[in-house]
Amino acid sequence: MGGNIYIIIVIIIYIFFYICLFFFFQLTEGRMKADQEAPPPSPGLEDLAIRCREVCRSYGKLKVLSNLNLTVPQGHIYGLLGPSGCGKTTLLKCILGTLKISRGHISVLGKPPAFPGHQVPGRMVGYMPQDLALYNEFSISDTLTFFGRIHGLSATDTQTRMDFLVDFLDLPHNRLQNPRCALKLSCVMCPCRIWQHLVEIVKTGKVSVVITTHYIEEARQANVVGLMRNGRMLAEGEPETLMKQNSAATLEKAFLQLCETSDQVGSKHSTYPQGGVLESGQSLESGREESQPILGVGPGPVEELPKYSADWKVRVKNVMPKWRNIAALIIKTTVRMKRMPGSLFFQFLLPVMQISLMCLCIGGDPKGIQVAVVDNETSSSSFSQSLLSFLDNSSVQQVNLSHAEAFAGAYNGEYWAVIGFGKNFTSYLTKRMIQRQVSKEVVDGGSVHVWLDLTNRQIALMLQKKIKDAFEVTNDTFEEPIYGSMNSDFTTFVTPGAVLSITFYLAVGLTALSFVIERKEGLMERCWVSGVSSMETVLAYLISQLIIISVQIVLLLILMLLVFKIPNEGSLVLVIALIVLQGITGTSFGLVISSAIDDEQNATQAALGIFYPNLIVSGIIWPVECIPYPLRYISLALPQTYASEALRCIMYRGWGLSRMIVWRGFVVTLGWNTFFVILAIVILKLRM
Numbered sequence: 075m076g077g078n079i080y081i082i083i084v085i086i087i088y089i090f091f092y093i094c095l096f097f098f099f100q101l102t103e104g105r106m107k108a109d110q111e112a113p114p115p116s117p118g119l120e121d122l123a124i125r126c127r128e129v130c131r132s133y134g135k136l137k138v139l140s141n142l143n144l145t146v147p148q149g150h151i152y153g154l155l156g157p158s159g160c161g162k163t164t165l166l167k168c169i170l171g172t173l174k175i176s177r178g179h180i181s182v183l184g185k186p187p188a189f190p191g192h193q194v195p196g197r198m199v200g201y202m203p204q205d206l207a208l209y210n211e212f213s214i215s216d217t218l219t220f221f222g223r224i225h226g227l228s229a230t231d232t233q234t235r236m237d238f239l240v241d242f243l244d245l246p247h248n249r250l251q252n253p254r255c256a257l258k259l260s261c262v263m264c265p266c267r268i269w270q271h272l273v274e275i276v277k278t279g280k281v282s283v284v285i286t287t288h289y290i291e292e293a294r295q296a297n298v299v300g301l302m303r304n305g306r307m308l309a310e311g312e313p314e315t316l317m318k319q320n321s322a323a324t325l326e327k328a329f330l331q332l333c334e335t336s337d338q339v340g341s342k343h344s345t346y347p348q349g350g351v352l353e354s355g356q357s358l359e360s361g362r363e364e365s366q367p368i369l370g371v372g373p374g375p376v377e378e379l380p381k382y383s384a385d386w387k388v389r390v391k392n393v394m395p396k397w398r399n400i401a402a403l404i405i406k407t408t409v410r411m412k413r414m415p416g417s418l419f420f421q422f423l424l425p426v427m428q429i430s431l432m433c434l435c436i437g438g439d440p441k442g443i444q445v446a447v448v449d450n451e452t453s454s455s456s457f458s459q460s461l462l463s464f465l466d467n468s469s470v471q472q473v474n475l476s477h478a479e480a481f482a483g484a485y486n487g488e489y490w491a492v493i494g495f496g497k498n499f500t501s502y503l504t505k506r507m508i509q510r511q512v513s514k515e516v517v518d519g520g521s522v523h524v525w526l527d528l529t530n531r532q533i534a535l536m537l538q539k540k541i542k543d544a545f546e547v548t549n550d551t552f553e554e555p556i557y558g559s560m561n562s563d564f565t566t567f568v569t570p571g572a573v574l575s576i577t578f579y580l581a582v583g584l585t586a587l588s589f590v591i592e593r594k595e596g597l598m599e600r601c602w603v604s605g606v607s608s609m610e611t612v613l614a615y616l617i618s619q620l621i622i623i624s625v626q627i628v629l630l631l632i633l634m635l636l637v638f639k640i641p642n643e644g645s646l647v648l649v650i651a652l653i654v655l656q657g658i659t660g661t662s663f664g665l666v667i668s669s670a671i672d673d674e675q676n677a678t679q680a681a682l683g684i685f686y687p688n689l690i691v692s693g694i695i696w697p698v699e700c701i702p703y704p705l706r707y708i709s710l711a712l713p714q715t716y717a718s719e720a721l722r723c724i725m726y727r728g729w730g731l732s733r734m735i736v737w738r739g740f741v742v743t744l745g746w747n748t749f750f751v752i753l754a755i756v757i758l759k760l761r762m
């Protein structure tokens with residue numbers, strides 16, 4: 075009872091800790107993304123959709139944006155143009171709040187991106203990345219429903235928009251078609267209609283559009299264009315004005331002219347170490363040191379700007395998790411799983427297969443082990459015959475041979491042992507039993523002689539045990555065991571640890587893989603732009619994984635307890651709770667790996683690299699007591715060592731939470747889980 079109260083207190087502290095952690099990260103999230111101390115709005119700022127001033131951003135040592143200024147007036151189409159690699163995508167990510175800027179100030183619709191309560195990223199922004207970044211397994215309908223949910227649209231609104239898009243883009247009415255193909259096809263087939271639509275929607279003055287492209291002429295229809303090069307804005311203005319100012323017939327020629335002017339005016343060496351390549355092949359080596367564009371809209375005079383502040387209620391609201399987003403992500407994962415039955419089947423069946431193979435192949439007694447018997451007694455009523463009849467025939471197969479044949483066979487590897495009886499074994503053994511003192515010859519002649527091949531320790535140990543059990547003359551009595559059963563074998567020892575390990579590592583592998591792929595394909599970024607926080611992403615992953623782990627555990631327990639008859643003396647609830655917690659810890663660890671590593675191959679290698687050392691050092695295969703001392707301390711700190719011990723104590727000793735060994739297993743698991751979740755969120759935030 076006392077132990078249970080203690081555990082309840084620990085769980086309450088744990089939940090409280092999680093809530094504090096959640097608040098902490100949500101509060102810092104706003105602060106990390108928003109440059110709240112930066113100099114903000116100037117008069118008339120409300121007329122601007124986006125305003126960037128002196129924006130700098132680097133990837134490590136690579137300076138991508140350099141004192142960049144950009145102004146997008148409200149109700150305009152803005153063409154952000156420049157060669158591949160000049161920093162357009164990076165700038166857009168900074169504007170959307172998914173990348174932090176190193177210096178400068180950005181305001182979008184009047185506030186810095188990710189400012190508490192501001193819906194950029196979120197509902198106020200729509201983002202179409204270059205590579206579409208849509209779920210492959212989703213149909214058009216699934217895709218629109220998912221993003222509709224994240225943007226908080228009602229089912230009717232989503233349907234209305236879906237109908238509009240299907241008609242407008244001439245999408246196939248079979249909504250099960252892959253949206254990637256359909257959208258790509260639509261963009262190729264009807265670019266004019268899309269431009270026309272953009273012109274229509276900006277006319278309301280409430281919507282502004284930024285289009286980036288490295289095909290400069292494509293943007294002639296934009297109201298304003300910004301020409302970028304090497305992370306700087308060369309010029310901003312109306313396309314016609316820019317062409318006129320540069321005496322150029324096309325926008326592309328105007329851009330070339332600007333580049334030349336920039337090279338002439340620019341400093342001798344560029345601070346930009348890596349440039350992009352223009353379609354028309356301009357030189358990229360040089361760049362201007364000045365932040366000012368050559369033409370058009372500059373930063374203007376130095377502005378006195380107010381500080382941004384958010385009401386505490388807005389901050390608190392911002393801190394709260396949006397269950398709508400979490401639910402949308404969970405539904406998305408469920409729909410994806412439904413669309414990939416093969417993968418789902420694999421996830422459910424893999425642990426079952428692993429445990430079945432383990433119970434079938436590990437820990438059982440060897441069968442049919444051939445042993446040579448050299449019996450020099452001839453009488454059928456001899457003691458040697460009686461003793462040999464006690465040998466377990468299913469495990470030990472006796473082959474009667476002469477002395478020479480037996481040893482020749484053993485040296486040839488045909489027999490694992492030679493059992494020998496002397497000519498007068500029966501009479502000498504009788505003498506040994508009756509007389510108090512006997513000669514050495516009688517002791518020797520009345521003993522069974524066994525020669526073992528010890529190259530396979532498990533087989534040799536089994537033979538020793540079987541021979542001892544059969545031939546034991548003195549009857550040492552082993553009473554009923556205090557815990558466990560006389561028949562318990564290695565499988566019994568290894569199963570609890572193996573179940574935890576399989577659940578943990580399957581969760582690690584699958585989470586790491588799917589998270590890395592989603593990040594790599596830009597799917598996660600799309601969600602972040604739609605207002606999903608990294609905390610919501612991690613929580614949704616944990617909950618989705620919980621559903622999979624639950625099914626895995628049901629199948630595992632049925633197999634373990636009913637098919638392979640692994641005993642369970644303790645509470646089934648505790649057994650399930652510990653396995654579930656280990657699975658969730660595995661998911662958190664998978665999130666750590668995938669937050670830190672960018673491609674699936676490295677993520678898989680990392681997961682595999684950690685799997686074997688952990689399996690060996692955690693005392694799952696061999697007792698921790700056999701591990702040499704310095705390594706044993708490491709073993710005890712691992713996530714599965716105390717947890718495996720706790721599970722063994724629950725299952726075989728019937729212990730509950732009042733026992734220190736049991737609650738220690740839970741506490742260590744929860745501790746690791748918390749550590750991994752914090753680490754994953756910190757890494758995700760740092761890498762944004």
Ligand SMILES: Nc1ncnc2c1ncn2[C@@H]1O[C@H](COP(=O)(O)OP(=O)(O)OP(=O)(O)O)[C@@H](O)[C@H]1O
Pocket residue numbers: 133136138156157158159160161162163164165204288348349350
């Ligand atoms: N995550 C990253 N880590 C390191 N370098 C990056 C990263 N993302 C982009 N870069 C580098 O930053 C520079 C600018 O890239 P960015 O994608 O912003 O250019 P871009 O103008 O959008 O090019 P494109 O039109 O081809 O997409 C390039 O040199 C690119 O290699």
